Amino acid sequence: MLMQIQVEEDRIGLSPEILRRAFLDNLFYIQGKPLALATKNDFYIALAYTVRDRMLHCWNSTASTYTARGSRTVCYLSAEFLMGPHLGNNLINLGIYDQMKQAIEGLDLDFEELIAQEEEPGLGNGGLGRLAACYLDSLATLEIPSMGYGIRYEFGIFDQEIRDGWQVEITDKWLRYGNPWELPRPEWAVEIKFGGYTEPFTDDQGRYRVRWIPAWSVKGVPYDTPILGYQVNTANTLRLWKAEAPESFDFEAFNQGNYYRAVQEKVASENLTKVLYPNDEKFEGKQLRLQQQFFFVSCSLQDMFHILERQQLPLEAFPQKFTVQLNDTHPAIAVAELMRLLVDKYLVEWDKAWDITQQTLAYTNHTLLPEALEKWALDLFAGLLPRHLEIIYEINARFLDRVRLKFVGDAERTARMSLIDEQGARYIRMAHLACVGSHAINGVAALHSELLKQTVLKDFYEFFPEKFSNKTNGVTPRRWIALSNPSMTKLITSKIGSGWIKHLDQLRQLESFVGDIEFQRQWRESKRSNKQSLAALVKNRLDITIDPDSLFDVQSKRIHEYKRQHLNALHIVTLYDSIKQNPTLEITPRTFIFGGKAAPGYYMAKLMIKLITAIAEVVNGDPDVRDRIKVVFIPDYNVTNSQPVYPAADLSEQISTAGLEASGTGNMKFAMNGALTIGTLDGANVEIREEVGAENFFLFGLITEEVAALKEQGYNPWDYYHSNDALKAAIDLIASGHFSHGDRDLFKPLVDKLLHHDPFLLLADYASYIECQTKVDQAYRDTQHWTRMSILNAARMGKFSSDRSIRDYCKEIWKVQPIEVL
Numbered sequence: 001m002l003m004q005i006q007v008e009e010d011r012i013g014l015s016p017e018i019l020r021r022a023f024l025d026n027l028f029y030i031q032g033k034p035l036a037l038a039t040k041n042d043f044y045i046a047l048a049y050t051v052r053d054r055m056l057h058c059w060n061s062t063a064s065t066y067t068a069r070g071s072r073t074v075c076y077l078s079a080e081f082l083m084g085p086h087l088g089n090n091l092i093n094l095g096i097y098d099q100m101k102q103a104i105e106g107l108d109l110d111f112e113e114l115i116a117q118e119e120e121p122g123l124g125n126g127g128l129g130r131l132a133a134c135y136l137d138s139l140a141t142l143e144i145p146s147m148g149y150g151i152r153y154e155f156g157i158f159d160q161e162i163r164d165g166w167q168v169e170i171t172d173k174w175l176r177y178g179n180p181w182e183l184p185r186p187e188w189a190v191e192i193k194f195g196g197y198t199e200p201f202t203d204d205q206g207r208y209r210v211r212w213i214p215a216w217s218v219k220g221v222p223y224d225t226p227i228l229g230y231q232v233n234t235a236n237t238l239r240l241w242k243a244e245a246p247e248s249f250d251f252e253a254f255n256q257g258n259y260y261r262a263v264q265e266k267v268a269s270e271n272l273t274k275v276l277y278p279n280d281e282k283f284e285g286k287q288l289r290l291q292q293q294f295f296f297v298s299c300s301l302q303d304m305f306h307i308l309e310r311q312q313l314p315l316e317a318f319p320q321k322f323t324v325q326l327n328d329t330h331p332a333i334a335v336a337e338l339m340r341l342l343v344d345k346y347l348v349e350w351d352k353a354w355d356i357t358q359q360t361l362a363y364t365n366h367t368l369l370p371e372a373l374e375k376w377a378l379d380l381f382a383g384l385l386p387r388h389l390e391i392i393y394e395i396n397a398r399f400l401d402r403v404r405l406k407f408v409g410d411a412e413r414t415a416r417m418s419l420i421d422e423q424g425a426r427y428i429r430m431a432h433l434a435c436v437g438s439h440a441i442n443g444v445a446a447l448h449s450e451l452l453k454q455t456v457l458k459d460f461y462e463f464f465p466e467k468f469s470n471k472t473n474g475v476t477p478r479r480w481i482a483l484s485n486p487s488m489t490k491l492i493t494s495k496i497g498s499g500w501i502k503h504l505d506q507l508r509q510l511e512s513f514v515g516d517i518e519f520q521r522q523w524r525e526s527k528r529s530n531k532q533s534l535a536a537l538v539k540n541r542l543d544i545t546i547d548p549d550s551l552f553d554v555q556s557k558r559i560h561e562y563k564r565q566h567l568n569a570l571h572i573v574t575l576y577d578s579i580k581q582n583p584t585l586e587i588t589p590r591t592f593i594f595g596g597k598a599a600p601g602y603y604m605a606k607l608m609i610k611l612i613t614a615i616a617e618v619v620n621g622d623p624d625v626r627d628r629i630k631v632v633f634i635p636d637y638n639v640t641n642s643q644p645v646y647p648a649a650d651l652s653e654q655i656s657t658a659g660l661e662a663s664g665t666g667n668m669k670f671a672m673n674g675a676l677t678i679g680t681l682d683g684a685n686v687e688i689r690e691e692v693g694a695e696n697f698f699l700f701g702l703i704t705e706e707v708a709a710l711k712e713q714g715y716n717p718w719d720y721y722h723s724n725d726a727l728k729a730a731i732d733l734i735a736s737g738h739f740s741h742g743d744r745d746l747f748k749p750l751v752d753k754l755l756h757h758d759p760f761l762l763l764a765d766y767a768s769y770i771e772c773q774t775k776v777d778q779a780y781r782d783t784q785h786w787t788r789m790s791i792l793n794a795a796r797m798g799k800f801s802s803d804r805s806i807r808d809y810c811k812e813i814w815k816v817q818p819i820e821v822l
């Protein structure tokens with residue numbers, strides 16, 4: 001019989017007085033420092049433990065409740081979780097932000113400064129990783145039994161510095177000062193095997209079986225982080241795996257006594273979880289990456305089997321106990337690994353194992369870009385996972401038999417759908433594996449899900465249409481409004497109460513205040529104070545003065561040609577050029593703000609950053625411009641640095657080539673915080689516009705079908721260049737060296753690509769974009785009307801709460817119910 005532990009008031013109490021005592025206690029007993037000797041980091045750690053203590057009893061009650069209720073659990077498998085700093089978020093979810101602020105300020109410490117001490121866990125690149133983080137927040141808030149499974153990278157996404165206008169990558173040492181939010185669980189470590197060969201044998205019951213003799217192995221150690229929901233007792237777990245050398249590995253058995261090579265391999269094993277691959281939407285067929293993928297997938301699946309065992313459930317119960325979501329194809333090897341565990345380890349017969357696998361797994365696709373599609377060279381794959389290759393061959397043989405039966409004589413289709421690409425060098429197609437092994441397949445916005453069915457997954461849609469559905473992305477209003485935008489939060493709550501933080505649809509109630517002059521004034525005041533804060537940050541970090549009364553026009557996201565930051569740049573150059581031609585030109589003063597990282601190996605993206613910073617240098621320094629336009633590139637865009645950006649934006653740039661942005665989630669964060677969108681009909685922009693109303697959205701550009709048709713008929717960017725004087729002038733100015741101290745070569749690759757290929761149709765969309773920007777310019781002058789549009793945007797964003805997305809997944813894919821934790 002377990003004894004109920006005596007929980008001391010100091011560990012759970014929520015009043016400022018108790019919080020203060022607990023904080024000092026933690027400072028003394030955990031950091032070992034009296035007030036007088038403590039550094040800012042000591043204070044931060046003491047503060048973090050004070051908060052963590054208050055989460056731990058929820059965490060333990062949650063675990064006991066789930067065990068007692070035998071809950072069905074959502075397992076979200078993702079190679080990336082871009083969590084952002086935990087402290088502020090946990091304070092919001094515990095509902096003690098103000099009490100803690102009071103407690104800390106009572107000690108004459110700067111509360112915001114301590115919160116800013118946290119090094120965020122940047123364990124993701126961009127949208128896909130941040131989506132996973134928003135989903136964990138919603139899963140906990142909706143009281144859904146769930147577990148996030150991923151990789152504990154020692155180095156997350158690099159820190160970005162800008163030197164001489166260029167991006168420079170700095171190693172992200174986020175664990176340098178320790179991580180108070182995680183608890184290592186070495187007692188639940190698992191072993192992961194790699195390489196070697198397989199051999200058939202007959203077991204003692206006379207069954208034909210296959211044995212995998214691996215060449216090396218690593219140990220996976222789980223590190224658990226509690227994920228607390230908003231004002232509920234539910235605290236779920238994010239379980240991230242770290243690779244370590246195995247305790248005892250009988251390398252002599254495989255290595256003929258080659259001791260040094262074996263030791264080398266042990267060192268290599270620890271490199272497995274060292275670093276996150278910094279590519280966004282570009283596949284790099286590196287062996288270490290495949291090791292990472294298999295490592296965390298196998299760790300997680302083995303963990304699920306252990307849970308099943310601990311709860312004394314039979315193997316058949318696996319798909320009832322667990323529903324596993326594959327966040328893109330990075331964990332798609334789960335299809336083969338689950339089959340291997342069932343068939344080879346647990347001796348389940350193939351058909352039965354296949355049923356379990358399909359019933360368990362579901363797959364989300366996050367991009368249509370062909371360069372992102374994962375396909376592993378067969379030799380590389382075979383060297384690392386020989387048994388999995390055999391299993392994939394078997395899955396493929398059985399699957400293609402069914403294809404041939406349904407589409408008799410259609411050999412081309414069979415070849416297209418094969419799990420193995422055999423046109424030349426052979427590859428394993430991970431998206432195909434994910435589709436075949438899952439019972440559900442979804443895209444992340446309505447348009448994207450349609451395009452999936454019409455393009456990359458067309459054959460699969462025709463084969464099993466019932467598997468396909470859409471789940472439009474969402475973002476958590478806890479971090480992206482309540483925490484990031486306290487002034488707007490306070491204003492909204494003063495009008496409609498605080499229920500909207502959990503039920504974002506309630507924001508609709510703001511519509512009844514849209515004509516209220518006093519409310520409009522307060523709305524503007526809130527936006528202005530947010531702009532002022534961002535201006536102060538920019539001044540502080542970059543020593544650039546920006547005017548909070550100018551229009552803040554923001555594009556922040558990963559730098560990518562398809563996202564077209566250079567189209568935005570062309571607009572700036574056009575404005576600059578018209579001011580130079582006509583120095584008295586009257587325009588709405590604008591501050592152009594950019595932020596985002598480029599993949600280190602993506603030259604064109606890095607050149608786009610250089611172009612923006614080069615334009616900034618010239619424009620900001622030109623006395624003729626007289627502050628009518630300013631350009632700022634905010635370095636090191638990450639979750640922390642993004643939080644003051646969304647609330648300060650007037651205009652949100654969502655200008656990807658139609659059909660290429662699967663959803664976007666920044667678009668949602670901006671609009672929720674009262675920014676208007678200028679955007680193409682792409683990704684979730686389509687649905688945002690539907691919700692907020694076409695009259696409150698600045699639409700421009702070709703639509704997906706027009707993009708396809710134009711490319712089909714033979715697109716020639718030259719025609720646009722020669723027929724549009726402003727466009728020609730802007731491009732010529734860049735080519736002339738005006739922004740590069742006379743250097744005509746610097747931007748040549750970028751200019752040439754636009755003039756000769758322009759795969760993302762900037763030139764085709766330029767005129768429409770500029771015309772739309774002129775409308776923005778005019779609309780902003782009508783302050784009242786702009787305010788009205790801004791309020792309506794925020795009021796109508798209920799659909800884009802990640803709570804709605806998660807409810808859709810729960811109902812339509814995962815079939816799970818909430819379990820209340822008392």
Ligand code: 7GP
Pocket residue numbers: 125126127128129131280281282328329366367372444473661662663664665683
């Ligand atoms: C992104 C998509 O580009 C973005 O449109 C979407 O909002 C986000 O996923 C979340 O669904 N994709 C990635 O970040 C990515 O790396 C390649 O995709 C697998």
